[in-house]
Amino acid sequence: QVQLLESGGGSVQAGGSLRLSCVVSGYTYSRTCLAWFRQAPGKEREGVAVIRAEGGTTYYADSVKGRFTISRDNAKNTLYLQMNSLKPEDTAMYYCGHSGDFCSSIWQRSFYRYWGQGTQVTVSS
Numbered sequence: 233q234v235q236l237l238e239s240g241g242g243s244v245q246a247g248g249s250l251r252l253s254c255v256v257s258g259y260t261y262s263r264t265c266l267a268w269f270r271q272a273p274g275k276e277r278e279g280v281a282v283i284r285a286e287g288g289t290t291y292y293a294d295s296v297k298g299r300f301t302i303s304r305d306n307a308k309n310t311l312y313l314q315m316n317s318l319k320p321e322d323t324a325m326y327y328c329g330h331s332g333d334f335c336s337s338i339w340q341r342s343f344y345r346y347w348g349q350g351t352q353v354t355v356s357s
Contacts, residue, residue: 234258234346236328241351248318248355254311254328254348262286265335267344268302268313270324270353277327279339281313291338296322318355325350 240252252268264285271277281302282291290302301314311328329344337343 234261234330234332236330236346236348238326238328238348238351241326241353243354243356244318246319246355246357249314249316250318250353252313252315252326252328252351252353254313256309256311256328256330261330261333263334265331265338265344266302266304266311267329267331267338268300268311268326269329269341269344270322270326271350272324275324277341279341280326282338283311284335286335315353318353320355320357323353323355325352 235257237255265282267282268280269277270280280293283302299317303312327350328348330346332345
């Protein structure tokens with residue numbers, strides 16, 4: 233079993249920055265993928281950024297490339313999402329996802345076995 237706890241959301245003006253954190257506890261899987269997804273009101277949950285536990289390869293949605301950075305601190309069992317140059321369209325609830333013991337369909341919401349409760353990000357113009 234894995235537990236995820238996000239923090240770091242808030243309200244910021246366009247052009248500002250936020251850093252989200254997700255503390256991961258429970259069983260450790262060596263080949264998992266960790267991801268940040270987001271969901272705006274009335275929209276589907278969409279993938280934002282993914283990192284492979286094995287090797288650290290990162291992947292980004294086109295909408296956030298060059299602005300967001302996903303990283304992890306293994307010593308702290310924490311996943312991060314550094315968000316710069318925020319736009320109003322980045323407003324959403326942000327969720328941390330964990331894929332369990334393997335990593336394949338990284339952009340499919342249903343692929344992830346564990347989720348945190350979410351943290352709200354609001355960007356005003």
